[in-house]
Amino acid sequence: MKAVCWRGRGSVEVETVPDPKVLNPRDAVLRITTTAICGSDLHLYDNFIPTMQKGDILGHEFMGEVVEVGPKVTNLKKGDRVLVPFHISCGHCFYCSGNMWSLCDNTNPNARLAEKVFGYSGSGIFGYSHLYGGYAGGQAEYVRVPMADVGALKVPDGLPDEKVLFLTDIFPTGYMAAENCNIQPGDTVAVWGAGPVGLFAAKSAWLLGAGRVIVIDSVDGRLRKAERDCQAETIDRREKDVLDALDEMTAGRGPDACIDAVGMEAHGATVVDHVLDRGMQLVGMQTDRPSVLRETMLACRKGGTLSIPGVYGGILDKLPFGAAFAKGLTFKMGQTHTHKYLRPLLARVEKGEIDPSFVISHRLGLADAPAAYRNFRDKKDEYIKCVLKP
Amino acid sequence: MPGTLLKVAAKSAAGPGSGLARAADYAPPTPTNVSDAERVVSLGVGGALLLNAVAGKHLGLLSGLAGGYLLYRAATGHCPGYQALGLSFAGGTGPNTAVAADAGVKVEHAVTVNAPVEEVYKFWRRLSRLPEFMDHLRSVEETGATHSTWTAKAPLGMTVQWKAEVVTDRANEVIAWRSLPGSDVDTAGSVHFRMAPGGRGTEVRVSLKFDPPGGKLGSLVARLFGENPDQTVRADLLRFKSIIETGEVARVEGQPHGRR
Numbered sequence: 001m002k003a004v005c006w007r008g009r010g011s012v013e014v015e016t017v018p019d020p021k022v023l024n025p026r027d028a029v030l031r032i033t034t035t036a037i038c039g040s041d042l043h044l045y046d047n048f049i050p051t052m053q054k055g056d057i058l059g060h061e062f063m064g065e066v067v068e069v070g071p072k073v074t075n076l077k078k079g080d081r082v083l084v085p086f087h088i089s090c091g092h093c094f095y096c097s098g099n100m101w102s103l104c105d106n107t108n109p110n111a112r113l114a115e116k117v118f119g120y121s122g123s124g125i126f127g128y129s130h131l132y133g134g135y136a137g138g139q140a141e142y143v144r145v146p147m148a149d150v151g152a153l154k155v156p157d158g159l160p161d162e163k164v165l166f167l168t169d170i171f172p173t174g175y176m177a178a179e180n181c182n183i184q185p186g187d188t189v190a191v192w193g194a195g196p197v198g199l200f201a202a203k204s205a206w207l208l209g210a211g212r213v214i215v216i217d218s219v220d221g222r223l224r225k226a227e228r229d230c231q232a233e234t235i236d237r238r239e240k241d242v243l244d245a246l247d248e249m250t251a252g253r254g255p256d257a258c259i260d261a262v263g264m265e266a267h268g269a270t271v272v273d274h275v276l277d278r279g280m281q282l283v284g285m286q287t288d289r290p291s292v293l294r295e296t297m298l299a300c301r302k303g304g305t306l307s308i309p310g311v312y313g314g315i316l317d318k319l320p321f322g323a324a325f326a327k328g329l330t331f332k333m334g335q336t337h338t339h340k341y342l343r344p345l346l347a348r349v350e351k352g353e354i355d356p357s358f359v360i361s362h363r364l365g366l367a368d369a370p371a372a373y374r375n376f377r378d379k380k381d382e383y384i385k386c387v388l389k390p
Numbered sequence: 391m392p393g394t395l396l397k398v399a400a401k402s403a404a405g406p407g408s409g410l411a412r413a414a415d416y417a418p419p420t421p422t423n424v425s426d427a428e429r430v431v432s433l434g435v436g437g438a439l440l441l442n443a444v445a446g447k448h449l450g451l452l453s454g455l456a457g458g459y460l461l462y463r464a465a466t467g468h469c470p471g472y473q474a475l476g477l478s479f480a481g482g483t484g485p486n487t488a489v490a491a492d493a494g495v496k497v498e499h500a501v502t503v504n505a506p507v508e509e510v511y512k513f514w515r516r517l518s519r520l521p522e523f524m525d526h527l528r529s530v531e532e533t534g535a536t537h538s539t540w541t542a543k544a545p546l547g548m549t550v551q552w553k554a555e556v557v558t559d560r561a562n563e564v565i566a567w568r569s570l571p572g573s574d575v576d577t578a579g580s581v582h583f584r585m586a587p588g589g590r591g592t593e594v595r596v597s598l599k600f601d602p603p604g605g606k607l608g609s610l611v612a613r614l615f616g617e618n619p620d621q622t623v624r625a626d627l628l629r630f631k632s633i634i635e636t637g638e639v640a641r642v643e644g645q646p647h648g649r650r
Contacts, residue, residue: 005648015648024638055648090636094504106632109640136645
């Protein structure tokens with residue numbers, strides 16, 4: 001089959017590799033009908049997530065048709081059309097039982113490695129480095145899905161791929177980010193980053209009762225999308241000081257909740273910030289550039305909540321923790337517990353409350369992946385979300 | 391038990407049922423009687439003497455023999471000279487333990503399994519299932535209510551076998567076992583079970599002691615083969631937990647990838 005393989009920093013290639021097969025009793029194999037490139041794939045592309053190996057198959061947002069099931073998968077059969085969450089969860093451990101699916105105890109074969117870095121290991125993730133399990137991803141013609149009996153969700157016939165594909169990651173991720181804000185009626189929610197997760201967070205904030213949604217970015221196409229498709233007010237950080245603007249817009253209170261939908265590869269709040277962070281990253285003194293996180297800590301109102309769906313991978317430097325302490329902030333973060341949101345959010349799509357396909361900017365073939373990665377990373381051509389049809 | 395490295399190698403090469411293997415089992419015991427520090431010194435001095443001999447410098451034959459003798463002491467921890475004199479500078483083995491207090495390798499680890507204590511105890515008590523999650527084991531054959539034969543993987547594709555008995559067995563509390571005298575590997579182990587607080591399942595605490603072939607030096611050699619015992623046991627327990635909780639062990643071997 002054809003698959004998108006990681007070859008090193010800034011390089012992916014479509015290669016011919018063996019077809020996947022059932023390896024464990026709870027596995028299924030899918031023929032992929034639609035897959036997508038996620039913003040977090042760019043962290044792999046830029047080589048900021050350690051433990052990638054040349055030849056690793058990328059992709060954790062995909063859906064398709066079941067072509068094979070293991071002996072213990074009794075709820076799926078050949079021909080079923082399913083979507084699959086980006087992380088693999090067993091459904092039986094303490095964490096899965098407690099609806100904390102992305103913290104699953106049993107799905108990272110490299111848990112020992114992750115324990116060394118993180119203390120304890122979360123779940124395995126498709127196509128997301130060996131630290132997260134070393135699973136082959138779904139930017140391919142076929143994919144093996146472990147624990148398919150609890151992961152794969154059957155999709156109602158009437159709904160096209162593009163309307164449901166993003167239930168695998170970015171829609172629940174944006175939704176959980178908004179849910180983590182514990183939104184009260186009238187709350188102002190500020191979202192940093194108008195990429196797909198930020199846009200879904202903005203939409204979800206409305207769904208959860210926000211009184212006002214403000215989106216911060218520096219790319220014209222993305223700011224327009226936030227205004228047009230998410231009914232958000234926007235701050236263009238090229239034009240305004242973000243902290244001043246937020247203070248002014250909230251009449252001196254600050255946003256009730258701040259969402260960092262940017263993560264580890266932020267472009268600095270100030271040029272000095274950015275140059276310092278890049279330098280630190282280059283000499284290995286920090287792995288992540290936390291300029292957005294710093295800004296959210298300063299911007300948030302007293303007693304407010306910081307919600308962090310943006311991915312961080314390692315060590316952060318110079319966080320204004322005193323500000324967070326002085327203002328009694330609450331931090332909520334982590335990989336999305338996708339399984340928890342699949343059915344409720346599918347119901348919202350079925351009812352027409354939201355059409356997730358609004359984020360799609362490009363529709364391409366698998367062979368176009370190398371160019372798509374490059375253009376997405378460089379934010380060329382108003383790239384927001386690219387889906388690939390194998 | 392010293393000398394076993396050679397014995398195990400000979401038996402593996404000749405096959406378990408061969409005359410050589412039987413002869414090796416009847417070979418006289420060669421107890422560890424050289425301290426670890428002295429074994430390291432023996433290794434250094436013996437190596438130097440051998441090199442000297444090979445280089446053909448003064449007293450070639452004599453230093454070759456002496457070097458070989460010291461290297462044997464280093465590798466096996468056994469000194470025939472000390473044995474003849476009735477001396478030992480290594481820890482002894484008491485009658486009720488398979489591994490002396492200061493000999494061998496000890497590993498302790500704990501894991502919490504999200505299942506009732508009865509189920510977790512029952513799974514472990516069927517010793518024949520241990521190889522499903524203990525990576526270093528090839529098989530455990532239960533030969534009676536308390537007796538069993540264990541076969542483990544050793545470096546270089548060899549196997550090591552020993553007979554063991556369960557010495558303590560209290561349902562849902564503890565299982566303890568030890569190898570019987572005359573085994574290739576001296577080993578003892580215990581596993582304690584306890585209900586975790588607040589309905590969090592069962593706490594499983596494992597303690598394993600073993601004296602690998604070639605003593606502590608042997609374990610250093612073993613580590614070169616990726617057999618770090620501490621890592622091994624931790625990984626074993628994660629697999630144990632996975633099998634009980636999910637019915638399988640997460641794996642990625644056998645899945646496709648591009649050019650490496």
